[in-house]
Each structure stands twice: as C-alpha cells, then as structure tokens.
Amino acid sequence: MYEHKSVLLNESIEGLAIKKSGIYVDATTGGGGHSYQILKRLDYAGHLYCFDQDEAAIEASKEHLQTLSLNNFTLIHSNFRFLKEKLEECNVKKVDGIIFDLGVSSFQLDEGSRGFSYNHDALLDMRMDQTQSLTAKEVINSYKEEDIANIIYKYGEEKYSRNIARNIVKERTKKEILTTHELVEIIKKSIPTKSKITGGHPAKRTFQALRIYVNDELGILSKTLEVAIKLLNSGGRVCVITFHSLEDRIVKEVFKKYTTEESRNRFMPIDLKKKDIQYNLITRKPIIPSTQEIENNNRAHSAKLRIIQKI
Ligand SMILES: C[S@@+](CC[C@H](N)C(=O)[O-])C[C@H]1O[C@@H](n2cnc3c(N)ncnc32)[C@H](O)[C@@H]1O
Structure with missing residues (x-):
C-alpha cells in the first residue's frame, strides 16, 4: 500500500x-x-x-x-x-x-526493504531508482575513510563525521557492513552521549547524507x-x-x-x-x-x- x-x-x-x-x-x-x-x-x-x-x-x-x-x-x-x-x-x-x-516519500521510508530509514532494519540500499547500480552498501564498504567523512559532513552537516567514518572503516575490516541497523550501531558509538540526547536521532544526519549522495540529489x-x-x-x-x-x-x-x-x-x-x-x-x-x-x-x-x- x-x-x-x-x-x-x-x-x-x-x-x-x-x-x-x-x-x-x-x-x-x-x-x-x-x-x-x-x-x-x-x-x-x-x-x-x-x-x-x-x-x-x-x-x-x-x-x-x-x-x-x-x-x-x-x-x-x-x-x-x-x-x-x-x-x-x-x-x-x-x-x-x-x-x-x-x-523521499513516506512510502520509500516506510518500505523497510528500501534501506532509507534508520527505523527499519534492512539491507543498506537507499536507491530511489532501483535500476541504478550504486547503493549505500557500496559507499560504506568500499569508499575511503576520508571520502565517507566528507559525504557525511557535506550532505548531513554532521559534526561527528570523522568519528563515524573512522568507526565504519574499523568495523568493516572485521566484517562487511550490510544492514541499516549495523550502521546505526556504529553511528551511536561514534557520537558523544550528550549530543545523542539533544541532537535528534543520532543516525538522522548520516542517513540523510548517504541518501543524498547515493541519489545525487x-x-x-x-x-x-x-x-x-x-x-x-x-x-x-x-x-x-x-x-x-x-x-x-x-x-x-x-x-x-x-x-x-x-x-x-x-x-x-x-x-x-x-x-x-x-x-x-x-x-x-x-x-x-x-x-x-x-x-x-x-x-x-x-x-x-x-x-x-x-x-
Ligand atoms: C516527496 S515524494 C513526492 C510525493 C508526491 N508529491 C505526492 O504528493 O504524493 C518525492 C518523490 O520524488 C521522487 N524523486 C526524487 N528525486 C527524483 C529525481 N531526481 N527524479 C525523479 N524522481 C525523483 C522520489 O522517488 C519520490 O517518489
């Protein structure tokens, strides 16, 4: 529906x-x-x-x-x-x-399988056009740390972008990061407790940034x-x-x-x-x-x- x-x-x-x-x-x-x-x-x-x-x-x-x-x-x-x-x-x-x-539409956000939302556990996809090849999973698992940090900073205006990118790269050397909730956990670990209380959902800005980048919005x-x-x-x-x-x-x-x-x-x-x-x-x-x-x-x-x- x-x-x-x-x-x-x-x-x-x-x-x-x-x-x-x-x-x-x-x-x-x-x-x-x-x-x-x-x-x-x-x-x-x-x-x-x-x-x-x-x-x-x-x-x-x-x-x-x-x-x-x-x-x-x-x-x-x-x-x-x-x-x-x-x-x-x-x-x-x-x-x-x-x-x-x-x-994005609410439909895209709510359709768990699309990977747009930090509220739904799904594969890291985020493509509006599903015929496109670039996905959020590829960005997270293959881009250089510096490039990930720049994407999160530029499109999410996230001040902890460097911490988040560092932790993404650290985690992906142990195991490929496949799902939205795996990414949410890494983001939560990268943001100081004080900001987690005041700044809305800790993953909001990173998810926005990835979505904007993946879809070249x-x-x-x-x-x-x-x-x-x-x-x-x-x-x-x-x-x-x-x-x-x-x-x-x-x-x-x-x-x-x-x-x-x-x-x-x-x-x-x-x-x-x-x-x-x-x-x-x-x-x-x-x-x-x-x-x-x-x-x-x-x-x-x-x-x-x-x-x-x-x-
Ligand atoms: C906010 S929703 C639009 C909702 C619509 N106005 C309504 O009232 O139902 C945005 C839609 O634009 C599409 N969209 C976003 N960027 C686009 C682009 N560059 N080209 C074509 N469609 C795009 C998305 O796939 C999504 O379905």
Whole structure:
C-alpha cells in the first residue's frame, strides 16, 4: 500500500496558478497527491506529465490517477534530470507549470526493504531508482575513510563525521557492513552521549547524507531547475518544495539568478518593472506549513515552498 501525505498541497497547487487547458509537469509524482489535484483542475485540452525515478511510485500513482476520468496524463519513469529530453520525446517544448516536491516519500521510508530509514532494519540500499547500480552498501564498504567523512559532513552537516567514518572503516575490516541497523550501531558509538540526547536521532544526519549522495540529489538540482525555468510559457510557474537547508539554498540561488532585485519586489506592479525582466519571484520569503499541518504530518516540519513565474 503506497502511503504518503502530500506536503503544502493547497499552497503549492494555488502557487501553480493552473490554467485549465495548460500543460503541466509533476517532476516528483510519488503517490500522485499533487498530480491528482493538478489533474482535477485540467480540462480535455490540458495535460500532465508525471515523472518519478521510482518504478513503485509510477505504479502507485497510475492507479490513483486513473480514478479521474479524463485520462489526460502521461507517466514517465525517469529521473527529472532528463526533463527536457523526455518532454521532447512527447513533442512538448514549453509548459505552463512544473512542481518539484523533493526528497523521499513516506512510502520509500516506510518500505523497510528500501534501506532509507534508520527505523527499519534492512539491507543498506537507499536507491530511489532501483535500476541504478550504486547503493549505500557500496559507499560504506568500499569508499575511503576520508571520502565517507566528507559525504557525511557535506550532505548531513554532521559534526561527528570523522568519528563515524573512522568507526565504519574499523568495523568493516572485521566484517562487511550490510544492514541499516549495523550502521546505526556504529553511528551511536561514534557520537558523544550528550549530543545523542539533544541532537535528534543520532543516525538522522548520516542517513540523510548517504541518501543524498547515493541519489545525487543535489548535484542535479540546480541544473534541472534552470532547465525547468527555461521551459516555461509566459505566465508559467515553477514551484519547489524542499525539506532541508542544502536543497533550499540551491533553489533560492537559482531563483535569484533569474530575477533582479527589482523583480523580487512583489509590491512593485509588473508594468513598472524593467522590460528586460523575464521572471518574477512570487515568494520573496518561502511559504512554510501551518502549525496544524506540522501537527498532522511531522514530515512537513522542515518544508519550504518557493515559486518563480515567467512574465
Ligand atoms: C516527496 S515524494 C513526492 C510525493 C508526491 N508529491 C505526492 O504528493 O504524493 C518525492 C518523490 O520524488 C521522487 N524523486 C526524487 N528525486 C527524483 C529525481 N531526481 N527524479 C525523479 N524522481 C525523483 C522520489 O522517488 C519520490 O517518489
């Protein structure tokens, strides 16, 4: 059963300012929560292209979206890094809106066998795309100590990254590290008791780092966002939901690159802005979930939504 509570659902759907005959893309379809709401607002002439690199997500969203009768969507099992190429294969050159709801779904986290979660004992996998060859097990068992430490520090902002990497290398000389819980035990031994009490689950940052690295989540983000921005028709929007500061920083920087200080001023009427301004920043400050949403869905607590529009 594919379960995932969509985050910032109303805010992001409103943020897309959907035209009923428009062409839209959900770059991270997951269980189809956002896709469903977009499709509900489209007529026969409108179309939605749904990307996900996880075959299980494509299957689950197919079932969900088919319950809507117009059948005006196309599922694309692909990494969104191939956004432009895959859309071109469907003869799509411009779109009216693209949504990115980044990271993993609750389904991926809860499906023990995927190895994403420190709460489930499973093989160290962490691939969103199961046709990819690199797994977390390979990183943990074959990378140099220094490289493991750098990954954990860079993508997890874990201050005990060097201790953790040292202990990983020490343990793997005795026996290959195969499971999430074996890794959790090593991490617990590497973090001082005081930090274990105050810093959330001790394995949280290391698991986040490995997941980001294995799936090259940040490496492709800025390039893909630029591609997405350039695909927009006039009035079209890109909405991005992020879940940690590293992702959000990238989105902020890319949106900044495409807007000027003047265009980022939402209080200035568009016709008073310079003619050469091509994009408008809709969210000068990111939109964050309400306290009620956070109470109902803990996964929402770090979410941020940013929106850019082609003028
Ligand atoms: C947070 S979930 C999306 C949930 C969805 N918006 C919903 O409401 O059901 C993120 C999804 O994006 C997919 N994903 C993450 N990075 C991707 C990438 N680079 N290319 C394609 N899919 C990706 C994951 O496999 C996951 O299914």
